[in-house]
Amino acid sequence: MLIAIDLAMILVKLVLIVIVVMASLLIAMYATYAERKVAAVLQDRRGPNRAGPFGILQPVADGIKLFFKEEIIPNLSSKFLFILGPSMAMLTAIMTSAIVPWGDTIHLFGRDISLQIADVNVGILYVFAVVSMGVYGIMIGSWASNNKYSLMGGLRAASQIISYELAMGITIISLLMVTGTLSLKEMVIQQQQGAWNVFYQPLGFLLFLICAFAECNRTPFDLSEAENELIGGYHTEYSSMKLGFYLFSEYINMFISSVIMSTLFFGGYDVLPFVDESAWGLSQNWMAIIGLAALMIKVVCFLFLFMWVRWTIPRFRYDQLMNLGWRILIPLALLNMLVTGLVVLLKMNHWHF
Amino acid sequence: MGITQILFWFLTVLALASAIVVVTAKSPVYSILALIVTFFSISGHYILMNAQFLAIVNIIVYAGAIMVLFLFVVMLMNLNAASEPSKNRILQFIGLISGGCLFLVILAAFMRSDLANSMVQMNEGNAGLIKNLGKALFNDYVIPFEISSVLFLSAMIGAVLIGKKE
CATH class of the missing domain: 1.20.120.1200 (NADH-ubiquinone/plastoquinone oxidoreductase chain 6, subunit NuoJ)
Structure with missing residues (x-):
């Protein structure tokens, strides 16, 4: 045989990739609908209610509208880079989903199928690498627009993402000290057997949450698209579905960071803390499905938090944003890391100095 | 292949x-x-x-x-x-x-x-792999590792000093 490849394995992974990407897109699509409904509830309005029952077809209508809008590419810009920008934003948003353990293994057609596309042993570092790639979509797009206001918006967004990445990285280090593994799957298994990581790292979770808000460019950190001071941020020159990609990648980022937060701090597909689920006597497949449902419930709670904050808290000024990132979050993350290290070392030494 | x-x-x-x-x-x-x-x-x-x-x-x-x-x-x-x-x-x-x-x-x-x-x-x-790399770094090569950390720290302080000078 010329090419020795396990075809069945590739097929399974391919199906899994397609399902995960489609599900991410679908959930992000309905996150836009949920955002408008939540905003409407908080502002005492009705929200979208014309397309379909309860306005349920509103995201489809929005998508069709974006597709049919005129596509404008600035004359003096590099066309290739102009298209590459939103594509990169979308790609980096979706790529993180590859290492998320969506559930336990299920048994289908005589095969054990793990509900995780790839269990790489550098798991969380992969997430970090992809997050740091996210800057390129914004920077390339803003530069290729050949517009000073776009460039300024892009630089703002990029420096914000880079600043908050640091605090996020230090927070992850203190989490890694507790778990002792980089693999997300192993972290979930540890949390199934012991307590959820949020009980060990409450400050770490809070810092991670704030950084996740900043990384997703959500209010109160949505400086890059502050409508009243900038023209429109880095996507000023974009129209049609390319603008749609930029806006949509924000919702995918929100979904994925909710999943990552649930996995790192809230037990992933673990159903209840301090409860041994294997004592329920359910079959393997049912447990996997219940685990997936539990993960999704946690994710929906996080998504609601994202929206709740957006429609409650006004945005920061730019210097306040930088002060918060560099003068408060990073020292707090460092303190958290030092205390965690001390406690872990003491525990390894059986609480003797 | x-x-x-x-x-x-x-x-x-x-x-x-x-x-x-x-x-x-x-x-x-x-x-x-x-x-x-x-x-x-x-x-x-x-x-x-x-x-x-x-x-x-x-x-x-x-x-x-x-x-x-x-x-x-x-x-x-x-x-x-x-x-x-x-x-x-x-x-x-x-x-x-x-x-x-x-x-x-x-x-x-x-x-x-x-x-x-x-x-x-x-x-x-x-x-x-990260486990073996970490063990090698912190057991066999502790001193070079610490010296390079000090080097990085001094570079960081230097960068901050240059940035502060108007």
Whole structure:
């Protein structure tokens, strides 16, 4: 045989990739609908209610509208880079989903199928690498627009993402000290057997949450698209579905960071803390499905938090944003890391100095 | 041909092609983007050699941090193809000769070494996994590791001092 490849394995992974990407897109699509409904509830309005029952077809209508809008590419810009920008934003948003353990293994057609596309042993570092790639979509797009206001918006967004990445990285280090593994799957298994990581790292979770808000460019950190001071941020020159990609990648980022937060701090597909689920006597497949449902419930709670904050808290000024990132979050993350290290070392030494 | 070999050839061609684009591209922004592709394909090679930590750190540090800095500088200074200073002919000639000399030296060194006839070991060895790497760093190489940390710290303080000076 010329090419020795396990075809069945590739097929399974391919199906899994397609399902995960489609599900991410679908959930992000309905996150836009949920955002408008939540905003409407908080502002005492009705929200979208014309397309379909309860306005349920509103995201489809929005998508069709974006597709049919005129596509404008600035004359003096590099066309290739102009298209590459939103594509990169979308790609980096979706790529993180590859290492998320969506559930336990299920048994289908005589095969054990793990509900995780790839269990790489550098798991969380992969997430970090992809997050740091996210800057390129914004920077390339803003530069290729050949517009000073776009460039300024892009630089703002990029420096914000880079600043908050640091605090996020230090927070992850203190989490890694507790778990002792980089693999997300192993972290979930540890949390199934012991307590959820949020009980060990409450400050770490809070810092991670704030950084996740900043990384997703959500209010109160949505400086890059502050409508009243900038023209429109880095996507000023974009129209049609390319603008749609930029806006949509924000919702995918929100979904994925909710999943990552649930996995790192809230037990992933673990159903209840301090409860041994294997004592329920359910079959393997049912447990996997219940685990997936539990993960999704946690994710929906996080998504609601994202929206709740957006429609409650006004945005920061730019210097306040930088002060918060560099003068408060990073020292707090460092303190958290030092205390965690001390406690872990003491525990390894059986609480003797 | 196994999947490892297919990936190896794909990554090799990608790395060399993008490296050539880095040198030949007219616009510095395209050069930087091609350099990012080069870093990714080199990371792919690291993964083939089972050095996953090295691969991911290569992406985080080089592609994720240093290249963003390069891109920042190029975009803020607006180094377009038009404003690029025309290079001296003699300078180009000297560069060609010195680059060729370096290539010859590397080639000669590799021809004489023991590695000359051995293939790269794929999918083997676990020296690059994070557990073994950490143990080696903190047991066998503690002093060099700490010295390099102090070096990094002093570089950081220096950067802050330069930034503070108006």
